[in-house]
Amino acid sequence: MTKQKCTIKDVADQCGVSTATVSRVLNDNYFVTPELKHRVLTTVNELGYIPNSVARSLKMNTSGIIGYITSDISNGYHIMIAKAIEDIIRPHNYNLIVCSTSNSKDAEKRYLKSLIGKNIDALVLNTSGENDSFILRMNKMLPMVLVNRRLSTPGFHGDFADCNNSLGMYLLTKELIKHGHKKIFLVQGPRHLSNTKERLEGFEKAMAEIGIDVGENYPFLYQGDYSLQSGYDSVKYMQSLPILPTAILAANNTMTIGVLKALNEYGLSVPKQFSIAGFNGIDHLELMTVRPTMAYYDPYKIGMAAGKSILERIEDNSIDNREYIFSPTIIAGNAISNI
Numbered sequence: 001m002t003k004q005k006c007t008i009k010d011v012a013d014q015c016g017v018s019t020a021t022v023s024r025v026l027n028d029n030y031f032v033t034p035e036l037k038h039r040v041l042t043t044v045n046e047l048g049y050i051p052n053s054v055a056r057s058l059k060m061n062t063s064g065i066i067g068y069i070t071s072d073i074s075n076g077y078h079i080m081i082a083k084a085i086e087d088i089i090r091p092h093n094y095n096l097i098v099c100s101t102s103n104s105k106d107a108e109k110r111y112l113k114s115l116i117g118k119n120i121d122a123l124v125l126n127t128s129g130e131n132d133s134f135i136l137r138m139n140k141m142l143p144m145v146l147v148n149r150r151l152s153t154p155g156f157h158g159d160f161a162d163c164n165n166s167l168g169m170y171l172l173t174k175e176l177i178k179h180g181h182k183k184i185f186l187v188q189g190p191r192h193l194s195n196t197k198e199r200l201e202g203f204e205k206a207m208a209e210i211g212i213d214v215g216e217n218y219p220f221l222y223q224g225d226y227s228l229q230s231g232y233d234s235v236k237y238m239q240s241l242p243i244l245p246t247a248i249l250a251a252n253n254t255m256t257i258g259v260l261k262a263l264n265e266y267g268l269s270v271p272k273q274f275s276i277a278g279f280n281g282i283d284h285l286e287l288m289t290v291r292p293t294m295a296y297y298d299p300y301k302i303g304m305a306a307g308k309s310i311l312e313r314i315e316d317n318s319i320d321n322r323e324y325i326f327s328p329t330i331i332a333g334n335a336i337s338n339i
Helices: 007-017 017-028 033-046 052-059 074-094 105-117 132-139 165-178 194-207 228-238 255-266 298-314
Strands: 065-070 095-100 122-125 145-149 159-163 184-188 219-223 247-250 275-279 293-296 320-326 329-331
Touching: 007 017, 007 033, 007 255, 017 033, 052 329, 065 074, 065 105, 074 095, 074 298, 095 105, 095 184, 105 132, 105 320, 122 298, 145 298, 159 165, 159 194, 159 298, 165 184, 165 194, 165 247, 165 275, 165 329, 184 194, 219 228, 219 320, 228 255, 293 320
Parallel strands: 065 095, 065 122, 122 145, 145 159, 159 320, 184 219, 184 247, 247 275, 275 293
Antiparallel strands: 293 329
């Protein structure tokens, strides 16, 4: 015989209270005595009562769910942002659904539609940069915070949390220049993304200060996609150039690892043949034999800013747009040599 599912009435009858009282205890939205709260919660555990979140969502017009769509959850940077968001929202009885798009336009749109179907209360988004129109339509009815990447289409209402991309790349380039490097091979991300453009601006500014124009004729640019494979492939491309650079600057941590992997497999020496620097931190960098100089940003702080602001927007989405931009710390490695 199939055991019947426990109901809120079963809990109320066992405790000798009304179903409304049990509901108040579970929702924690009215005062009840500590003794009564303990009795109800103990009974809930003993009977195995599970509140019907779907019914509660329909009644209260809330699901208790916040979505987080990110470009690459395998990247420790994005994992830490997710952890920070979850740490902030959990005490407020929200759950986080994490979706990873692998920078795919189609995957991002599927996740956006799926989360709408789950009646999420808000969305934190690290966008692929290719679904602006759909995102802006969602934005009209849903509180949103963007992380790391802006929309290129105007009209977004919400907050933005990120690192100072331009400053970080500027300082990394200056570090290479300080050691005499002028032929710097830049492994960049997809051109349409806002963080790619901002990092390129920082590189261009530093190079302009030594009289080098990073324009169409600059020979040391490689179009990557922020993946490890594109970092690896950049080294193969670099070796085909008629003139080799003296330094490699990768525009994110994953591509930096890809560059290091390729250099090792091709038997190219660091820093004797090529100096290396990279954007964002690498986990356990101190344990690596070859340590690139990095522009480090604390992703936990970025995630905390996103988590706090999304909770505030759930309460009042009429708040004006806000930005939380964090400055870099340059972590010197052992992979830059003097020319």
